Amino acid sequence: MNLSCPIPLTNYPRVLLAHGGGGTLMRGLIDVMFSAAFGDLGLQTDTDAALFPPTEGGLALTTDSFVVHPLFFPGGDIGRLAIHGTVNDLATVGAVNGRLTCSFILEEGLPMEDLWRVVRSMAEAAREAGVAIVTGDTKVVDRGHGHGIYINTAGVGEVRHGLDLSPKSIRAGDVMVVNGDIGRHGVAIVAQREGLDFETVIETDSAPLNGLVAAWLAAGIRVRCLRDITRGGLAAVLHELAGAGGLAYHLVEAQVPVREDVMSVCELLGFDPLHIACEGRMLAVVAAEDADRAVTVAQTEAVGEGATVIGTVIERDVVPVTMRSRSGASRVVSMLSGEPLPRIC
Amino acid sequence: MNLSCPIPLTNYPRVLLAHGGGGTLMRGLIDVMFSAAFGDLGLQTDTDAALFPPTEGGLALTTDSFVVHPLFFPGGDIGRLAIHGTVNDLATVGAVNGRLTCSFILEEGLPMEDLWRVVRSMAEAAREAGVAIVTGDTKVVDRGHGHGIYINTAGVGEVRHGLDLSPKSIRAGDVMVVNGDIGRHGVAIVAQREGLDFETVIETDSAPLNGLVAAWLAAGIRVRCLRDITRGGLAAVLHELAGAGGLAYHLVEAQVPVREDVMSVCELLGFDPLHIACEGRMLAVVAAEDADRAVTVAQTEAVGEGATVIGTVIERDVVPVTMRSRSGASRVVSMLSGEPLPRIC
Numbered sequence: 001m002n003l004s005c006p007i008p009l010t011n012y013p014r015v016l017l018a019h020g021g022g023g024t025l026m027r028g029l030i031d032v033m034f035s036a037a038f039g040d041l042g043l044q045t046d047t048d049a050a051l052f053p054p055t056e057g058g059l060a061l062t063t064d065s066f067v068v069h070p071l072f073f074p075g076g077d078i079g080r081l082a083i084h085g086t087v088n089d090l091a092t093v094g095a096v097n098g099r100l101t102c103s104f105i106l107e108e109g110l111p112m113e114d115l116w117r118v119v120r121s122m123a124e125a126a127r128e129a130g131v132a133i134v135t136g137d138t139k140v141v142d143r144g145h146g147h148g149i150y151i152n153t154a155g156v157g158e159v160r161h162g163l164d165l166s167p168k169s170i171r172a173g174d175v176m177v178v179n180g181d182i183g184r185h186g187v188a189i190v191a192q193r194e195g196l197d198f199e200t201v202i203e204t205d206s207a208p209l210n211g212l213v214a215a216w217l218a219a220g221i222r223v224r225c226l227r228d229i230t231r232g233g234l235a236a237v238l239h240e241l242a243g244a245g246g247l248a249y250h251l252v253e254a255q256v257p258v259r260e261d262v263m264s265v266c267e268l269l270g271f272d273p274l275h276i277a278c279e280g281r282m283l284a285v286v287a288a289e290d291a292d293r294a295v296t297v298a299q300t301e302a303v304g305e306g307a308t309v310i311g312t313v314i315e316r317d318v319v320p321v322t323m324r325s326r327s328g329a330s331r332v333v334s335m336l337s338g339e340p341l342p343r344i345c
Numbered sequence: 346m347n348l349s350c351p352i353p354l355t356n357y358p359r360v361l362l363a364h365g366g367g368g369t370l371m372r373g374l375i376d377v378m379f380s381a382a383f384g385d386l387g388l389q390t391d392t393d394a395a396l397f398p399p400t401e402g403g404l405a406l407t408t409d410s411f412v413v414h415p416l417f418f419p420g421g422d423i424g425r426l427a428i429h430g431t432v433n434d435l436a437t438v439g440a441v442n443g444r445l446t447c448s449f450i451l452e453e454g455l456p457m458e459d460l461w462r463v464v465r466s467m468a469e470a471a472r473e474a475g476v477a478i479v480t481g482d483t484k485v486v487d488r489g490h491g492h493g494i495y496i497n498t499a500g501v502g503e504v505r506h507g508l509d510l511s512p513k514s515i516r517a518g519d520v521m522v523v524n525g526d527i528g529r530h531g532v533a534i535v536a537q538r539e540g541l542d543f544e545t546v547i548e549t550d551s552a553p554l555n556g557l558v559a560a561w562l563a564a565g566i567r568v569r570c571l572r573d574i575t576r577g578g579l580a581a582v583l584h585e586l587a588g589a590g591g592l593a594y595h596l597v598e599a600q601v602p603v604r605e606d607v608m609s610v611c612e613l614l615g616f617d618p619l620h621i622a623c624e625g626r627m628l629a630v631v632a633a634e635d636a637d638r639a640v641t642v643a644q645t646e647a648v649g650e651g652a653t654v655i656g657t658v659i660e661r662d663v664v665p666v667t668m669r670s671r672s673g674a675s676r677v678v679s680m681l682s683g684e685p686l687p688r689i690c
Contacts (some may be wrong), residue, residue, distance in 0.1 A: 048437045049406060057399060154408055321502055
């Protein structure tokens with residue numbers, strides 16, 4: 001893809017209200033910029049709804065809006081995140097053949113080059129994840145009523161595996177696996193936002209997880225339930241699972257992977273990494289006998305190199321989520337009222 | 346549905362950043378407010394993606410974000426609009442069995458009662474249109490980076506009719522039909538926004554058009570192509586059709602229905618009603634022999650009471666869109682660079 005912005009920047013250095021007005025300027029954005037980026041990803045620009053032949057399997061449908069600030073951060077940007085977020089929601093139900101929509105809410109005055117950078121980044125992320133971007137929408141809000149770019153991606157996928165991956169399938173004795181270190185996305189954003197300076201730059205973990213899930217299912221791993229770890233962190237995911245079933249979740253702190261630099265920032269700012277968002281981490285609850293194989297299979301994928309077992313599902317206790325600390329004591333893992341870091345995704 | 350807000354207003358009179366944080370407060374919004382409103386409309390709250398059995402027909406997929414200001418206006422609000430907009434995009438391809446997603450970007454400080462009013466209104470509009478609301482997402486942005494409520498609705502529908510409703514199907518000699526007076530939505534918004542005072546309140550034309558399209562198809566009307574008239578107005582729709590095919594579109598001014606009060610506002614503010622958005626108006630291009638029947642069938646639907654023929658498709662001329670004025674002269678109908686009224690939808 002051409003790296004320079006296809007909209008003439010001397011004429012339109014910034015996004016105008018009229019770029020969202022349904023007239024020639026908006027048509028220009030669609031025909032010149034979005035078609036250049038998404039044309040070979042299946043974008044259909046001549047109808048109000050994209051059309052496809054009947055699906056083989058069941059349907060999965062998901063939506064996510066992205067309001068992360070800043071728009072660009074180490075290892076990613078709002079565009080990559082918007083693709084990964086929806087790809088990963090589809091991956092939690094084992095859906096394949098993802099088709100995404102893309103809707104922008106732009107703020108008047110946004111540098112046109114920033115939009116192009118984000119659009120290009122979405123195209124790259126979609127290509128890497130093997131998903132289509134089939135239809136879209138553009139709105140522009142007046143200055144002071146947005147924050148550069150907000151993106152909604154909705155996604156449709158096909159479910160062909162015939163498994164029930166809902167929390168109902170989880171049994172006491174099952175084992176929890178994650179595909180890598182946790183909390184890195186949230187810390188990358190906050191470090192960038194607060195201008196924290198470290199020896200090494202902490203990059204987001206944002207990544208597509210559909211390949212990982214496909215590998216697990218293809219290997220016949222008895223996957224009970226999948227959840228991508230986002231807002232609220234691993235703690236929120238486990239509380240949601242505990243709330244949906246009648247079971248409890250017990251982590252082993254020494255086995256939960258947190259990078260040292262991420263832990264340092266958490267300690268500095270008073271955060272618990274269990275509460276921090278990831279954007280490329282999947283919690284898989286699997287049958288105990290398949291746990292080791294789930295780790296081995298994950299490790300064959302780039303996104304699963306750091307895969308590991310982090311705990312087990314146990315019969316319901318008074319407390320739904322607990323963790324055995326490094327000192328051997330068992331502690332309660334709480335769910336916060338909200339993500340400690342706002343606008344993380 | 347209970348009319349009073351299910352979130353305790355003494356505790357949470359306004360939306361907090363934490364309501365979008367993935368923790369207990371967001372869970373409360375989902376379990377208490379969204380489930381109360383959308384529970385019997387098919388909302389699935391326990392997975393990251395909603396699941397459905399395989400479809401019979403082809404798939405249609407569409408997305409739209411809504412940033413209209415003000416949030417509440419005569420005859421509607423942003424919630425009704427968000428349902429109608431996506432229902433109508435699906436209707437343009439003749440899709441049935443619509444399933445919608447609903448993603449909110451809320452501004453910190455939004456009165457909780459306003460959110461409830463909008464959510465309730467979405468539920469009512471979905472029920473009236475016979476569509477499901479199956480999954481959603483909530484983000485909260487800090488004060489001054491939103492404008493109360495932005496909504497994205499994406500939608501999936503099934504296409505079972507086997508027709509090609511793209512501009513390619515249009516032939517010279519075909520006839521243009523609309524289901525009622527044009528320009529009312531845009532004028533209703535601008536009148537409210539500018540505090541214009543008239544003898545009668547001008548209400549939006551916002552309405553679902555899926556029933557109308559179903560009636561046309563069931564009656565065997567040879568529909569060539571359908572477009573709902575939104576941003577950019579009827580002029581933008583006709584320019585898009587002209588751009589997609591090799592034909593020209595000729596309107597007859599005396600036959601294009603514009604309400605007198607709408608025309609007065611347009612004259613006062615210097616707008617051409619052909620450029621003003623509607624939210625419940627469909628342009629149908631139909632075979633000439635079926636034009637009268639298309640009007641008659643439309644008139645059996647409440648939303649089509651004002652249906653009428655407005656012009657014909659002709660061989661390509663120098664000018665793609667023209668109109669015979671009341672005085673008998675032919676004038677060029679231009680496409681604007683953008684909607685004259687920003688944030689109309």
